Every structure is written in structure tokens, then in C-alpha cells.
Amino acid sequence: MVQQTTEKITLAKGLNLGLRKAMEADPKVLLMGEDVGKLGGVFRITDGLQKDFGEDRVIDSPLAESGIVGTAVGMAMRGYRPVVEIQFDGFVYPAYDQIVCQVAKLHFRSQGRIPMPMVIRIPFGGGIGAVEHHSESPEAQFAHTPGLKVVACSNPVDGYWMIQQAIACDDPVIFLEPKRQYHADKAELDDSVEPAPLFTSRVVRQGDDVTVLAYGPTVKTALKAAEAAAGEGRSVEVIDLRTLSPLDMGPVHESVRRTGRAVVCHEAHVNLGLGAELAARVQEECFYSLEAPVLRVGGFDTPYPASRLEEEWLPDLDRLLDAVDRSLAF
Amino acid sequence: MDGTAPASPGAGFGPDLAEVFGPSQQHGGPELVQLLTPEGERVEHAEFRFDPGPGVAEDEAIRGLYRDMVLVRRIDTESTALQRHGELGIWAQLLGQEAAQVGAGRALRPQDFVFPTYREHGVAWCRGLDPLKLLGLFRGVDHGDWDPKDVNFGLYTIVIGAQTLHATGYAMGMQRDGVVGTGDPDRDAAVIAHFGDGASSQGDVNESFIFAASYNAPVVFFCQNNQWAISEPIERQTRIPLYQRALGFGFPGVRVDGNDVLATYAVTQAALQRAREGQGPTFVEAYTYRMGAHTTTDDPTRYRLSDDVESWKLRDPIARVEAYLKRNGLAEQSFFDAVATEADELGVRLREGCKALPDPQPLDVFDRVYAEMTPELEAQKAEYAAYLSSFEGAH
8 A cells, every 4th residue: 555645754753764664674674784773774764763673673782783784794694684884984884894795695695595785874975064084985985895785875765665675685784874965954754755766866867068077965055056057048958866876867968968078977087986986887878979078076085074164175166166167168 | 031931920029920820831730531441451431421322332332433543643644744745735634633633533422523723634534524525625625615514613724713603603693593401401502613733822822712701602712722823832832731711701611631632532522412402612622743744835843852752752642542541342353453454444435535626716706706706707708708819729
């Protein structure tokens, strides 16, 4: 039975509702992480879920990230679908070995006999004035790893659907949530509208002059930039990539063939970031359509700065528009 | 400074730890559970006794353990020989650890689940896994070609200690499945996690202790302390006997003579039973010795004395059972001859079977990365297939 609901929700609420739906739909879905139970997570994404589903299904874990992911591997082997929360992006590294050597490889190692239907939720990106290790964008490390799938949501409605789709996926999914957006904008959720498949990109604003590729927190930046550019008579198309591994290049290639220009925008460091892969694939497929080199706007190749500098360090509307101008002027 | 840990942290911080815990390396001592001496004498223990279960005669059970150990040793020596002949790329030897593995392996019930390292050939044997299946990984034709669900025996894990967390998570799953502490012996289940003395230093192993203790998970942590982590002696990993660490995590630890198959069986059986009944984790330290090299690529003469190895030969796990059976007239010569013949037959099967293992094909590598293959990997596979087919008919 499809439940008809239409309400204005934040990204945090969308994720919370999505997790609830997934837990209602499948008793094998378990949540685990630090503070996800009574507290509802430091960002309140799991708010109220332990109360309704019990301590066996919403598990407050000891403070050890490798332990969280490693035990989730064992639970997946036993037939469960664990959804683990890494409290902040910068704390995923203690679990890196379990993610890269175990989660990513078990299906391959076992010749398909051990599926790993696990979701690893990571609040990522900056802009919340936090101390070190709380504002990072580690997506390229996981997108580079065969065996993982990596997605990033950018808005409340996608958050609601994508988390359910990720949980239903039989492969391990690194699920990136732009923490800056958790409690920011609201959007209307109509539960009766069929969502797009998980591993697809989407044109979120149409334009003719240049294509901007964004995901997670930079989708909002790109949309603002497109709005500002429109005021100056420039038509910017914005694509929300949504899936980072696999990449869904179809809409990207189609767009770049029309515009002849592409700019990638992400918060992660530019060097060997997603932008490098996107640029390579665009030039492979759209070589004769390109009017300018593919440009990249992102975090600088430094560690994340102290928070009073983060608004300068992060790619913002002006830096993105500057890149759009350079592309158009090439 | 020689880098050796002091015996005691110094005055003013409580009792002398060396006195409380004893040294990390101690062959005997009151804490070592032993039921069969190296000379083949049965001895009593206040807490543990050898009980092969209802309907099984003790003599028959001991003959069975002897047979297991002889055959497991043959798997090991045959595989070492296969590596020397170039048929295996590498082999992780278990020589000297047969009793620890067979004792632990035979204490399991069918519904229990095993998480091995890459050296648990003896446990694999007890689970009924065809030993030929173990060779694929070492020959380089696969990463482990068996279905863990068929024999409740996980794939070999090469990252040291990573499997102890999987074991703990699996045990947490069993708790949620309602197969712990029901009182039904055919239903209640436990997990055993194998690892070595070197792994005891890993963060994952220590985290698994914490998770297992916190959730009271039905898992037995079975550590074969074979004294060596490649070239590093046990003293580099610990200042106190390993089994004592369990107390700090909040569950019992037991040190058993890992070269005594009866004691290892008895202790593991008791630990598994605790777990099945819902009493939580136990740490078992099977005190043994790696008689061979770490793997066939290792050269132990560079870092240990042959005197050490010689002294451990006197504690051989198979010789003591043989002495016990013969001295007490519990087995005829025909029994020993039959086991030897069976070992020879197994050797032939391994030699021939190893060479017949099919090589993997280049395009196979793409197929099992994901449950649902990605379009981009499909494209890469197709491109490579087209590239390969361009050589067809060429010389």
C-alpha cells in the first residue's frame, strides 16, 4: 500500500523518514553507530528510531569505527542489512581497512557467495564551523575502490528516496550526506511520486552555454551560481551527479555535447578528485564537441583549514562563476 | 637501551606485575590446562575433562583425533612439497599446531561457525571441507573456492585479525536470530574466531573483544600462540601471558596446552558451551609452537635457535597420542597402518588434484565484483573482450 504523504521536510527529516521506511519494510535492516540510539545521532538523523524499533535493531556501538564496520560485515554474513553511521567524515579512516579490504572485496573474494548489502552513511563536507576532522570530503578514496558503490544526496527528497534505495541495494554503498544541508532548506515530499533509479544523474537546471557538474553540498552552490549567471545573460546547465561510483555519464555527455563546456565543482581537493575522472571521461566521449578544457573548482590541495577560513577555502558561488567565465572566454 | 620491557612498572603503582601475571612465555605453570602429557600420560584437571559426548566411546574418539592429526599433518607436508615443486606459490605451514586445530575443530557442532586465519587447515578438515579447496588460494587460481554456508567455515582472511570483528558481528546476528541460550542443544550456536599471537596486537582484535564483551556475544576467541609472528617472538607482542588479557576486557581467559588435543578439545568445548548458553565470550590461548616456517618463503634459521625447535619436538602433539594409545593397548598396529595408508592416499589425491585445478580466465575477473554489475564495468569487460578477440587466429 502506498502511503500518501505530502509535507515540507529537511534533509535530516528525509533521511530519518527514509530509514524508518526501510526498517518497516525489512526486519533484517539494522542501524549501528555511535550515539545513534537514545540520542538519535549527533545530527539527529536516527531520531526516535531506537524507541520504535528497539535496541536490537538500532544499536549504540562502542566508540570504534573499525569495530562498527567489521562487526557489520559479520552481521551481513549472517543475513542482515546493516546501515552504519560514521559520525563524521574525518573519523572514517580507522574503518578504512575494513571498508577497502573486507566490505569492498568479500563479494569478489567469495565468487559472489558472500553478498555485502551494507550502507555506510557518512555526513560529509564543510561549512559548519567545526574543528578539524569534521568537514572532509573523502569520496574519491571510496570511488577509487572497486566493489563499493558511492552516492551523494543533495536535497531532502533525494535523501528520503536514495537512503531506501541504497539499503535495498545488494552491494555495499557509501552514502554521503552533505551535513551543511541537514537542517537547511525544506522541500516538499510527495511519497506517491516514483523516484529515479539510485545510480542515475539528473539535470537539475537546464542551460545552453556551459555545464556545471556538482554533487552533495555543491549542488546548491551550482544552482545559485546558475541563477546569478542568468542575470548576466549566461545560461548554465547544472547536473546533480548523485552517483559517484558508478558514474552515470549519459546525461553528462549529452549535456556537454550541447554546451561544449564543462566545469566540475566539488568540496574535495582537486588533485585526483572526482573532477579528474569526470574531465577524463568527458574528453574521451565529447572531444569534438568541446570548446574549452574541462575546468575544476574545488577545495585546495591543502588539509582542511581552521573553520574561520573555510568559506574562503570552499568553492563558492564566486569561484564557480569565475570558472564559468574562464570556460566561456576560452 | 635494548628495547626489552621491564619486568615491573616500578614502585608505587601496585603489585609487581611479573608476580601477578607471570612471564609472557612460560611452558608449564599451574595455569596451563593439560590432560595428556608429552609422554602420553593422562592427567586429571579440576575444571576440564575430555568428554567426547553421549554415545561415543572415549577410546574411539581418541583414535579419531589421532587420525585427524595425522591426515592434517599430511595435508601440510604435502602442500609444502607442492610449493617446493612450484605447484603452489606459497603455503602457510601448520606443523606442530595439529592438536590445537583438531581439538578446536572437533569441539564444534554443525551449527557453530568458524572464522579462520589463513593457517586453519586442520579446522577446515574437521569441518569437512575438501583440503583440495584450500590449495586454490595458495596456487593463485582463486581467493577461496568454497561456500562458507555449506560447511560453516568462513574464507581464509589474510589481513591479520580482521576476521575477529566479522566473527563478533556474526555472533551478534545469532543473538538476533534467537539461536543463543534457548536450551535446545541442536539449536544453540556459537562462533569461533581464530587468530595468532601476532594478531593479538591488532586494533581489530582488541575492538572485537570490546564489542563481544559489550554485547555478550556468543564468540570464542581462539588464539594459537605459536610463539612467533614471522620473526618476532611473543615477547614483542605482550608483557603478560596472553590469556590474562581477557580479564581486562571482562571475560574469562584460559591457557591450554595447544599440543594436547584432549585438553584443547575439552577447553574449547567448554568455552563454546558457555557461548551457546548465552554466557558470552571466552578467550582461549592454545599454547603451542610453530615448528615450521611462517610460510614457505620464510627462513626461521635467521631468527631462532634450533635448540628451541628441538625442545618442542619432545612435545609433539601426535607422538603423545600415539604413545598413549600404544601403551594402553587401545589401538592395534593395523589401526596405525591403516591411518598411514589413508595419509598416503590423501597425499596422492592432493598432488594430482592440485595440478588439475583449473586456471582462472581473464574475463572472469569482472563478473563477481558486484551483485549488480555496473554499466561502466560491463563496458570495460566488453572492451577487453574485444581486445582479446583481436588476437584470435594470430600467432
